[in-house]
Amino acid sequence: MITVSNLGLNFSGTNLFSNADLKFTPGNCYGIIGANGSGKSTFLRILSGELEPTSGEVIVAEKTRISVLKQDHYAYDSYTVLDAIIMGNPRLYEVMVQKDALYAQEDVSEEDGILLGELEYEFAELNGWEAESEASKLLSGLGMDISMLYLK
Ligand SMILES: Nc1ncnc2c1ncn2[C@@H]1O[C@H](COP(=O)(O)OP(=O)(O)OP(=O)(O)O)[C@@H](O)[C@H]1O
Ligand SMILES: [Mg+2]
Incomplete structure (x- = not known):
């Protein structure tokens, strides 16, 4: 509330x-x-x-977080709806991008491995694993079809 x-x-x-x-x-x-x-x-x-x-x-209310997207009709054009929703939580989005970039590397150094561990931990703490189902709930709450999540 x-x-x-x-x-x-x-x-x-x-x-x-x-x-x-x-x-x-x-x-x-x-x-x-x-x-x-x-x-x-x-x-x-x-x-x-x-x-x-x-x-x-x-x-x-305690344990409530507010997510905000800018009033800019074009700012999210190149992102999927799911990514745009997650961007409402800037740190979670940043962690996801960093994680993906590290996983996309051919060689992962020991240092990168440690960083990945830390990022995975933070991702879980930020409820990253629930982000997609939360985004689905948000869309259906607004009366939109969840198939839109993966569209740009
Ligand atoms: N930092 C600021 N300093 C002084 N005036 C401001 C500032 N930010 C907004 N305003 C003024 O406050 C008023 C409200 O602006 P706001 O952007 O909140 O309106 P809005 O209802 O969101 O408008 P729109 O429908 O165009 O999005 C406007 O007259 C704007 O010029
Ligand atoms: Mg406005």
């Missing part, structure tokens, strides 16, 4: 929003609607912790 309490944001004297109170509860899918420039992206930047609000706070 994410709780937004008395949230306000002011850019150089202009109030974008103020006294915003709301709760995002598990199992629901939310959309933010508003005119261009009304503050949707700014609100999401505050939710994700990228931007400090002028007032109020965002409380994220």
Whole structure:
């Protein structure tokens, strides 16, 4: 659950929003609607912790992690939907890329072997093995067919 309490944001004297109170509860899918420039992206930047609000706070339930994708229609064109979803967790994506690159090498030095071990450990810690099924759940939760996962 994410709780937004008395949230306000002011850019150089202009109030974008103020006294915003709301709760995002598990199992629901939310959309933010508003005119261009009304503050949707700014609100999401505050939710994700990228931007400090002028007032109020965002409380994220323990053991909950927020994944964020940029508002850029073309940024993920060359990636599969699955990769784009995983990029919402930057460290997990980085670990996967590093791991794949090492496995693709013809010779793996002792040093690389140790690094691979560490990366595999971190991958498991980050629930990397569940990433694909979590991504499927996310897609079907949004009403999309899971066959899209492997499309670019
Ligand atoms: N760092 C900043 N400093 C000052 N003003 C900003 C800053 N970031 C955004 N703004 C202003 O805040 C307003 C809200 O911007 P925001 O990008 O959140 O809108 P939006 O609802 O996501 O718009 P769009 O529908 O175009 O994506 C805009 O008027 C924008 O110019
Ligand atoms: Mg926006």
